Amino acid sequence: MGVVYDIVVVFHLVGMAMIVGGWLAQIRSPHPVITPGILHGALVQIVTGMILVGLASSGAVDRDVDNAKIAVKLVVAAAVAGIAVVGNARGREAPAALAHAAGGLGVANVAIAVLW
Structure with a gap:
């Protein structure tokens, strides 16, 4: 299972x-647009984060x-996904702040993963 876990980590990093x-x-x-x-x-x-937690918890x-830590990261990831859904649906009409919010929260999620 270690190999499966490592493959899922690679996909998790690709998503980031x-x-x-x-x-x-x-x-x-x-x-800027989303x-x-x-x-x-x-x-x-x-999705990959949930798989990683499931593999580790099992x-x-x-x-x-x-x-x-997982709860905080999930909330931040859900916020990024929500912002991305709204921003992508609006296209060019979406405020630039949405793109910056999604990117900034993505960087924050990386910081939480590394520094916590």
């Missing part, structure tokens, strides 16, 4: 890269689960 990379690609634009990549990255993050891999 889609969020942060999509935001960084738009940051200098006069009107691309479908940001939306899909947010959904990948939530004892299939030798990992400890900090439930408080």
Whole structure:
């Protein structure tokens, strides 16, 4: 199961890269938008995060689960996904603040993962 866990971690990191990379690609634009990549990255993050927690909690891999950290990360990831859904649905009519909020929360989620 260790190999499966590691593969899911790779997909989790790819989802993070889609969020942060999509935001960084738009940051200098006069009107940044939430691309479908940001939306899909947010959904990948939530799904793979839940799989990782499930594998760790079940004892299939030798990992400890900090439930408080996971709860905070899930709330932040849900906020990113919600913002991405709204921003992607509105397209160019969405306020630029939505793109910056999604990207900033994505970076915050990375910081929580690393620093907590």
